[in-house]
Amino acid sequence: MTGSPRRPATVLVAALLALTAVACGQDGNQTSVTLSPTPGGSEAPEPQAPSSAPVEEAPGADRDQGRDQGGDRRGDRGGDRGEGPPRVVETVARGLAAPWGVAFFPNGDALVTERDTARVLRVTGERRVVQEVGTLDAAAPEGEGGLLGVALAPGYPEDRAVYFYLTTAEDNRVVRAQLEGGVLGTPEVLLEGIPKGFVHDGGRLAFGPDGYLYVSTGETGEESLARDRGSLAGKILRITTDGRPAPGNPGGGLVWSLGHRNVQGLAFDDQDRLWASEFGDDTADELNLVERGGDYGWPDVEGTGDRASREAGLLDPERTWPTAVASPAGLAWADGSLWMAALRGERLWQVPVDDEGTTGRPVPLLEGRYGRLRTVAAAPDGSLWVTTSNRDGRGDPAPEDDRILRVEP
Template sequence: MNACTRRRLLAAVGLSIAIAGCSTGSEPDARELATPESVPDDDWSTPEWRPGEGTPAEDDVVATTVVAGLEVPWDLAFADGDAFVTERDGGVRRFDASALAEDAALGPDGGETVLPGDALPNRSAPGEGGTLGVAVHPDYPDPAAVFVYYTVDENGIGNRLVRYDLEADDLEPVLEGIPGASIHNGGRIAFGPEGALWVLTGDADDPALAQDPGSRAGAVLRIAPDGDPHPRNPDWGADGDRRTYTLGHRNPQGIDFTPQGRPVIAEHGPSARDEVSVLRPGGNYGWDIVRGGPDDSEYGSYDAYDDAAPPVVNTGPGTTMAPSGIAFADDAVGFWENRLLVAGLASSALHVVTLSPDAGDDGDDGDGAANGGDESGVRYDAPWLDDRFTATVNTLFDGAFGRLRHVEPGPDGSLYLLTSNRDGRASGAFPREGDDRIIRLEAANS
């Protein structure tokens, strides 16, 4: 896979650098990036959607705590009037979505436990592990099925994906053999285009696994609801896992899809260096060989590896989002239309990422600015980044709610935040009485 970008070519020409194969940085080391043997056609086209105008601001929304007293909530999914919440040290609760849209200060008992933690076989919660992602079958409530990703301890720590039928009270495995550890378990799951189920896995504290196409670690997997590989996944060779869509990831914990249907993920970096990526099928996102630009002396540079797929955002070694769950706000969330929302843990903030088609391609309005969005915030447009988009990041609610684990659009048009202040990593004023919470953000003018 050749990740040569237009920005990199222009930068190289502008600096009169002799290039070969688009490598403009230092020479790669002896390790090579894993690549697929074949990749499905990439149907990329310049998107017709554009981000909303203006600068996103805290005053755009009103924040209300709708559920208090949760035990380290990790994921939230809405379907057909129901809201399913996982608690890392427990199981799955179900709330009435209309109650979340209308009420305030519900307790955990405002919902019902539909799948207790002790009903998940061999469930374990070491460090960052536990009951993590939840997704609801696209045809819910027929079938009335939810999918849960959780950590197991069965002759060693790993992770497992299961399907739970609420009506039959039946639990069946969907995908096992996902490497795990006390850290870097990934864990977010989501249904995407064509009813495919997407699964994010971490490197399980063994970075080399992220470059092993057969390991299921440090990867984005695309599968059918029964666990079989998606038929149009890349071919990673005889020893590769056909469930793998992309690899080379460190600890991805957020996934959603643009209106174009493109998967977008966010992942934790080493000592900051957090990333947001618009995925390319068969892409290798570099970990643990590549993790930055030519000025980062600790890791290889994306512009030195033709086979590395670059992100749209890399925060560099000096800044961290500590990104977890993400959501692409479509036109149902009109006040931040078509922007990517990223929940931040160590940053204790909500990061609003405006993705605009790159100015050098078709968005140039004559002054170097990309159409859509605004010029405030932190702009990411270095030559070694993914040049399909220019990203601008605005940071909101800095320290207001503590650590944020996830953000999810609700059927009422509001956004819902999950805090993670009782996970042992909060500091300062957190945890507060009432933590952990579900916080509703609704448009201030609604």
Template sequence: MASHPRITARRVPPALTAAATAVALAAGLLGAAAGTGNATARSVGGTDSGIDSVPTGIRTVSSGWTVPWGLSWLPDGSALLTERDSFKLFKLTQSGTRTQVGTVPNVVTTNGEGGLLGVAVSPNWNSDHYVYLMHSAASDNRIVRMTYDGSSLSGYKVLVTGIAKNKYHNGGRIKFGPDGYLYATTGDGQNGDRAQDKNSLNGKILRMTADGKPAPGNPFGTLVFSLGHRNPQGLTWDAQGRLWEAEFGNSKYDELNLIESGKNYGWPVCEGTCSTSGMTNPKRQWTVSEASPSAVAYADGALYLAALRGERLWRIPVSGTSAGTPVAYYTSQYGRLRTVEKVPGKNALWLSTTNADNNGGEPDGADKVFQVDLG
């Protein structure tokens, strides 16, 4: 099954549930609603600042995009963004100036969810100028490295191959962790058995060195860090360095998982919470109509989850290894939300849409990048 095509109406004023009204009014946002979540509510403690920081406003940074997908920050505070279907890489400043820096070679579309996906700027970019990308190629999905010198994109070195591709379920998010290693999400390619096969790179979270080799300490001595994933696309780390992941379910539940080395997250045996021995349950789950999460970011004591089919931004407070009650913002106001990232040096997020794909149905150029201020 694909990653939940959009079936909800656009720009319908959302109804506030009683549980969320106080939160929404305190935030000054009538678009907020508490998540049903199909999970038990848990109270959590304070945030990093000691104050519950919530979305307080949203503005457009840049428009005219067609399915922007990956986003990674450069040291100067500007961002590199990929466009999935044009195979282009852009630089976007915080003032909204957009510049095309190159086209990534050897990328193909899958006429579904594949193409040019994640991007990760090297943590040593000031000295090596490396940019890492994940994309669909003629025979597989792969992770490559290119050089961006601040003006143009050059070189092309393949680091990881052999990740099976499909029209759907390609994963594609890549990020450097606080440990300096590169993490990547891979989908099952619509073959759930791969997710449980430790010898397959599909249905996994991978962890590697900057040269694409298995990172020291990986649980199986391979690239595999965790297994049992269907179509994971969101990765982020909290202030204590814990890894959180957002994952598309099939027809029942989407998941927010706390990822630990060597753990099995259940797919295809489990979708959402289950009692099967050896499987790790999600910290939160949503019905697929509420979420379809493509990205997750951490900011000031909470996780922010961007929902495609759900057309909303979920805020989930975290305390230690617990995830609190989800609250939704901007429901049905901006369409399908793809990527969310914390803005460096600001208590704010960047949030992008995917309305110009087959599920969104809007014309090329209809997508936007927003800034969500927190306070």
């Protein structure tokens, strides 16, 4: 996924890419902000103080009036669709630094990870108080890696277990920590040795209806790893709550599916089907319906394959997009549709799905209104929380960025 546009302010990023000669992908995420030490000893962007006061959004309201004149997201470009839902109804939090993962407690509170600071935040109550509950010191943010996905155990709150995906100095890994008394305990490593890269680190976590943890990994820019059955890169993994291969995995190993470039979103629909959003390269971003043991073809196929690839057993995506309007990240299921956040595309895609798993025409929402959208998560109250990613080195931050937006589907 090369060829993503840079803002003029990110000249340093372009220079870094030229020096490293690494294919960055549509996401990019190279950080050009000033770095300062964090309490955990790693270096990350200095975050603005998060705001905890909610702001109600009138239908059709423009939340970007504070942008400089001439910005590409000023004015009403159809973002909140004044005719009604889906619409942004609240700004849950602001002043965050590249929020990446969102996981909900049964009461509607949420845990949020920040990729580049390695902080774990809790957003609490109707007043949306934002509090830090811990920092994962083992995270070594660089490029697209850092503190990424988060998921609560199916047995929460009884076992108080929270799962994280993070990039360290050596690898990507899955860890588990207890959350007691508002403080995150010492992480326990469950799965290590997942290949890491400056780009394409995957990072989504999602517990399935079967109680097992599904883990997306990227191929780290080494394309051949995606279909290499001996590598954990470019895969969707399926593991137990203790990090072992889940029963029923193909061949008895960790891998559930392969041939992925960089899966950034995982979601189960109301028929217990697993869907994944995936970065393409230069041609087609993908929405895939994930099958046990399925081979999705990267790097031999990008987007929809031909007769030969299908005869070879490679699976086609259910939907594709030109990379300019997608660069798909987080994925959620709500109200009969999949909802897919787009980074480069700067919009939220709604994809209706019927009972048979057939997708309807995708509908673009919030186009250009809030910049890069990283994560979309379904809240217990039926709303969607959508995070912006304008402070990840690729965006054009507004004064309030990064934000979490609440959307009524």
